[in-house]
Amino acid sequence: MKVIPHPLSYMSTASEGRPEGIVGKNYIDIENDHGETLRYRKHVNGRGLVAHGAKVHPSALVENGAYVEPGVQIAAGVRVGRGAWIESDAVIGPEARIEPHAHICAGAVIGAGAHIGVRTQVGHNARVAVGSLIGDDEIINDGEAVATDQRGLRLAA
Numbered sequence: 001m002k003v004i005p006h007p008l009s010y011m012s013t014a015s016e017g018r019p020e021g022i023v024g025k026n027y028i029d030i031e032n033d034h035g036e037t038l039r040y041r042k043h044v045n046g047r048g049l050v051a052h053g054a055k056v057h058p059s060a061l062v063e064n065g066a067y068v069e070p071g072v073q074i075a076a077g078v079r080v081g082r083g084a085w086i087e088s089d090a091v092i093g094p095e096a097r098i099e100p101h102a103h104i105c106a107g108a109v110i111g112a113g114a115h116i117g118v119r120t121q122v123g124h125n126a127r128v129a130v131g132s133l134i135g136d137d138e139i140i141n142d143g144e145a146v147a148t149d150q151r152g153l154r155l156a157a
Helices: none
Strands: 010-013 027-031 037-042 049-051
Touching: none
Parallel strands: none
Antiparallel strands: 010 027, 027 037, 037 049
8 A cells, every 4th residue: 555645744554454455444543743643534535535523525526645634624516636635624615626736724715616726735724715716836825815817817805
């Protein structure tokens, strides 16, 4: 089983040592930097890891390799790409797209239908407006509110 890099310090899987294709437990336990053990379950739609306490709509796609932390709320029709990391208490609106390796920091809110690009970071408590298009490799600062048109051009606040 391939280990996925993550900012948490220790990872053990419930199905270690089993060849792929053999069904095992549907969760893993990860110890964070504070010595706390968090349990993640594999989301039924995409097999991404969802922490206990996160609420992910069954129609949302959380791809394998993505992490969703406790307290996160993900609405219907959302797509979270491989390697994306959504920190605690973030809210992702309906039909939003989070591309691979994006990082949504704690408390951030992504509006319905918004698109967050590859390797983009949305800061702590930042807000991305409904329908906004945030490109690849961008950084939204902590607490910043961003709105764009359909081409990704930023609108005045």
